[in-house]
Amino acid sequence: MQELASHAYDEARRRIYVALDVDSEARALDFVDRLSPIVDGYKVGLELFHRAGMRLVESLLKLNLRVFLDVKLHDIPNTVAGALRAIAQYPIEMVNVHASGGLKMLASAREAVDGSPHRPLLVGVTVLTSLTDADLEGMGVGTTSSAWVRRLAQMAEQAGLDGVVCSAQELDILREMVTPSFERVVPGIRLAGDRVHDQARVMSPDAAIRHGATRLVLGRAVTEADDPVAALARYLRSVREGLTHE
Numbered sequence: 001m002q003e004l005a006s007h008a009y010d011e012a013r014r015r016i017y018v019a020l021d022v023d024s025e026a027r028a029l030d031f032v033d034r035l036s037p038i039v040d041g042y043k044v045g046l047e048l049f050h051r052a053g054m055r056l057v058e059s060l061l062k063l064n065l066r067v068f069l070d071v072k073l074h075d076i077p078n079t080v081a082g083a084l085r086a087i088a089q090y091p092i093e094m095v096n097v098h099a100s101g102g103l104k105m106l107a108s109a110r111e112a113v114d115g116s117p118h119r120p121l122l123v124g125v126t127v128l129t130s131l132t133d134a135d136l137e138g139m140g141v142g143t144t145s146s147a148w149v150r151r152l153a154q155m156a157e158q159a160g161l162d163g164v165v166c167s168a169q170e171l172d173i174l175r176e177m178v179t180p181s182f183e184r185v186v187p188g189i190r191l192a193g194d195r196v197h198d199q200a201r202v203m204s205p206d207a208a209i210r211h212g213a214t215r216l217v218l219g220r221a222v223t224e225a226d227d228p229v230a231a232l233a234r235y236l237r238s239v240r241e242g243l244t245h246e
């Protein structure tokens with residue numbers, strides 16, 4: 001494990017958030033304790049946020065950890081802006097809204113973050129990685145996930161967001177249309193043979209990085225593994241492998 005804490009892995013580490021999708025503050029802090037010798041980026045999502053709220057976020061920040069607050073805001077412009085003004089009182093690294101909230105909501109979100117003491121990266125969730133083209137058809141979206149991600153990413157860029165959350169399968173399309181600094185945050189990451197759970201559009205860490213992912217979210221493949229530290233090590237090595245061919 002010594003090797004993984006070395007400078008050679010700094011860039012790989014910087015690209016990762018471990019999703020703390022657990023049901024208590026104690027379990028979350030236990031994971032952080034075990035994993036933080038290897039990674040310093042953590043995602044607090046809806047389950048943990050509704051269990052432990054901003055108190056847990058503050059605990060992570062006090063430990064000098066990087067926090068992605070995954071609250072997936074989706075409401076009218078005024079409400080989303082108010083929530084973001086509250087969130088951006090904290091020095092978190094990144095926060096997300098649903099890009100499908102529309103251009104006016106995204107523009108209000110941008111303005112709210114810009115006027116706040118901390119300016120976390122603001123990214124728009126495009127098409128959830130659990131959805132298939134058939135799901136979209138059933139929802140009446142009337143287009144493929146690739147085309148819908150492309151449209152939502154265009155809107156996010158137009159509103160001045162810092163990037164999007166998408167699956168790895170849309171990265172080639174996005175690379176052609178967005179500026180290189182536009183963040184492409186990718187969940188649904190699995191090494192071959194690992195359980196996919198409820199995800200539909202998945203890819204391995206090295207392939208996702210090679211296709212243009214700027215940051216990866218690692219979840220149950222690490223936190224539900226028999227040995228989470230060993231699993232994280234496998235994933236981190238794969239990220240580093242991808243970076244050598246980026």
Ligand SMILES: O=C(O)c1cc(=O)[nH]c(=O)n1[C@@H]1O[C@H](COP(=O)(O)O)[C@@H](O)[C@H]1O
Nearest residue numbers: 019045070127128129165187217218219220
């Ligand atoms: O915004 C997200 O983080 C997100 C967007 C998306 O489209 N798909 C997605 O899985 N996520 C989150 O990424 C994590 C993926 O977890 P695993 O499937 O366990 O790797 C979960 O915490 C999800 O809430």
